[in-house]
Amino acid sequence: xxxxxxxxxPRRGLYRHTVHDEQPDTSAxxxxxxxxxxxxxxxxxxxxxxxxxxxxxxxxxxxxVAGLSLAxxxxxxxxxxxGGSQFALVGVVGSGGxxxxxxxxxxxxxxxxxxxxxxxxxxxxxxGWRRALAAHLTIDESTAVxxxxxxxxxxxxxxxxxxxxxxxxxxxxxxxxAVAGDALGDPQRWGxxxxxxxAFLGLLWPRLASRAVALTVAxxxxxxxxxxxxxxxxVPVLAAAAVAIVLGQVLxxxxxxxxASPASPKEES
Amino acid sequence: MTxxxxxxxxxxASVVCLGFKLAGHYLPEHWLGDPRVARTANLTTAALLAAxxxxxxxxNGQEVVVDARLPALGAAAVALALRAPFIxxxxxxxGVAAGLRALGG
Numbered sequence: 001x002x003x004x005x006x007x008x009x010p011r012r013g014l015y016r017h018t019v020h021d022e023q024p025d026t027s028a029x030x031x032x033x034x035x036x037x038x039x040x041x042x043x044x045x046x047x048x049x050x051x052x053x054x055x056x057x058x059x060x061x062x063x064x065v066a067g068l069s070l071a072x073x074x075x076x077x078x079x080x081x082x083g084g085s086q087f088a089l090v091g092v093v094g095s096g097g098x099x100x101x102x103x104x105x106x107x108x109x110x111x112x113x114x115x116x117x118x119x120x121x122x123x124x125x126x127x128g129w130r131r132a133l134a135a136h137l138t139i140d141e142s143t144a145v146x147x148x149x150x151x152x153x154x155x156x157x158x159x160x161x162x163x164x165x166x167x168x169x170x171x172x173x174x175x176x177x178a179v180a181g182d183a184l185g186d187p188q189r190w191g192x193x194x195x196x197x198x199a200f201l202g203l204l205w206p207r208l209a210s211r212a213v214a215l216t217v218a219x220x221x222x223x224x225x226x227x228x229x230x231x232x233x234x235v236p237v238l239a240a241a242a243v244a245i246v247l248g249q250v251l252x253x254x255x256x257x258x259x260a261s262p263a264s265p266k267e268e269s
Numbered sequence: 270m271t272x273x274x275x276x277x278x279x280x281x282a283s284v285v286c287l288g289f290k291l292a293g294h295y296l297p298e299h300w301l302g303d304p305r306v307a308r309t310a311n312l313t314t315a316a317l318l319a320a321x322x323x324x325x326x327x328x329n330g331q332e333v334v335v336d337a338r339l340p341a342l343g344a345a346a347v348a349l350a351l352r353a354p355f356i357x358x359x360x361x362x363x364g365v366a367a368g369l370r371a372l373g374g
Contacts (some may be wrong), residue, residue, distance in 0.1 A: 054356045072279050079283035082290075084318065087283050091321050095328060096318075099270060099278040103285065109317050110286035111310045117293020118301045126294075135294040136287065191366030194341035197325035198362030201342060204318035205349045213315045220316035224323040228333050236328075239319030241313050247311030249295070 033154050041145075045161035048141050053169025054084070055199070059086060060177020062196050065187040066094030070178050070209040078181050081167065082139055084109040084203055091196060092234045101234025108241045114144040123147075123155045137163030218245050337373070341366035 056077070057232060063073040064118075085106040092102040117138050123146070126134050129219055137159070146159035184190055208214050220240035227236040270278065293301065301307075326338045345362040353361070 002336060005303060051354060051356070055359060057314060058356070058359045068275065068279070069272070073276060076279045076283060079280075082286050083329065084314070085282070085286050088317065088321055091325055093270060093275065093278065095324055096330060099274050099281075102278050103282040105317060105321075106282040107285040108313055109291070110289045110315050113286070114289040114293035114296075114301055115307050115310055117290060118296075118298055121294050121298070131294055135290040138290050140292060188370065189368070191337070191341060191363035191368075193325070194338040194366030195359045195363040197322050197338055197342050197357050198345035199355075200321040200325060201345050202349060202355045202358045207311075207315045207318070207363050213312060215310045216316050217319040220319045221323050224320035225327060225333060228324065229326045229331055231331075233324075233328075233330065236324055237317060237320040240316040241356045244312040244316035245309055247316075248305065248312045251312075253308075267358070 003035065004172070030153070031151050033151055033157075034183050037154060038157060041149060041158045042161050045145055045158055045165055048145055048162055049165030049169050052166045053173045054174035055083075056170040057177035057180070058195060058199060059083065059090075060096070060174040060179070061181030061184065061192060062087070062177075063090045063174070063180030064178045064201070065192050068093070068178075070175075073174060073178040074171070077171050079168075080106070080110075081136060081170070082110055082113060083170070086238070087196070087199055087203070090241070091200070092237060094196070095233045097234025097237075100230065101232075101238060105234065105237050105241075108238075112140075116140075119143070120146060123152060124159060134159070137167060139166065141166050144192040167213070169250055177226075212247075212251050215251070216244050219243055219247070336367040337366040340369060 002249075060073055060219045063076070063086075064070070066075070066250070075188050076086055076089065089102050089106040097105075120134070120138060120143060124134055126132075141257065142159050142163035146155045146163040149158045154209060181192075184192070187193055208217065220243050223243050223265050224236040224240050227239050231239070234247075292371050322342070324355045326342045327335060329336075341362040344365045345358045349360050
């Protein structure tokens with residue numbers, strides 16, 4: 001699901017504190033939010049869910065075009081439930097990559113969800129099945145909405161409404177897209193192959209703000225294009241990940257540590 | 270890929286991704302809290318997405334091909350620069366590629 005929301009969105013205050021400090025900032029603490037504040041959070045969560053759900057249609061269509069059955073597309077969406085990884089898997093499968101290359105590409109893109117969990121865990125403070133459920137709903141969108149809220153109560157409200165809202169709408173619209181993709185026939189006639197590239201660019205775009213990321217992206221793109229003619233499908237994508245891991249060690253540390261972050265959600269009016 | 274290989278790919282990748290999500294919520298924070306880990310994960314995400322853009326746009330099997338996908342990606346970039354919503358960007362790219370192919374043949 002997309003990091004399609006721009007960084008000029010609402011407050012990022014709590015998010016920054018929880019990321020950069022040893023302890024999560026609980027100073028905004030346990031103040032009871034007003035009904036108006038709660039409504040604003042739910043509204044934001046739902047607008048993010050609708051926007052994300054809509055491009056579930058494009059994922060469903062692309063998955064079908066790449067050769068996944070309806071059942072495979074739905075199992076992937078329900079169980080993996082992480083848009084970037086899902087797009088990566090069908091991208092590698094569609095280009096004829098080996099199973100291992102597809103698994104590794106999707107997995108590398110899933111690592112960031114672990115880092116989101118580290119930030120969300122102390123804020124949500126859950127136990128038992130609720131904690132496992134929260135882990136499954138930990139994605140770009142739910143993290144971005146939750147960590148943009150000023151109090152713990154609103155963090156939780158934002159997390160659950162966004163996580164559940166995206167889960168329901170994303171999976172529903174992936175189903176619609178997969179059925180539609182089947183009916184479309186030749187994918188090239190509809191430009192669906194070009195749509196896949198544009199989908200990845202849309203996921204990448206909000207991340208380009210930092211210089212280290214822009215440099216890494218440029219090098220990764222060059223490495224990938226050079227490797228296409230000389231390596232099996234799927235390898236160029238994995239080589240790009242290797243490039244990033246090396247650069248992560250050698251690039252000078254920015255003054256303000258640049259951490260894995262979802263782009264902040266934009267409240268749509 | 271055979272149907273069985275595809276099922277295994279889907280299930281293994283899904284379980285690994287779910288495992289990462291659970292690790293974030295259940296592992297001790299200091300295991301993943303190192304800024305270097307976070308920074309490398311951030312760069313890796315961006316690099317993977319960049320490589321996927323390249324492969325989807327210019328690769329045709331093991332050939333590098335310039336075709337209708339490239340101007341379509343250019344249109345997508347312009348739309349993103351103009352802050353168009355994700356779905357508009359994707360549909361626009363598909364429309365440009367489909368239109369160019371319809372004109373070209």
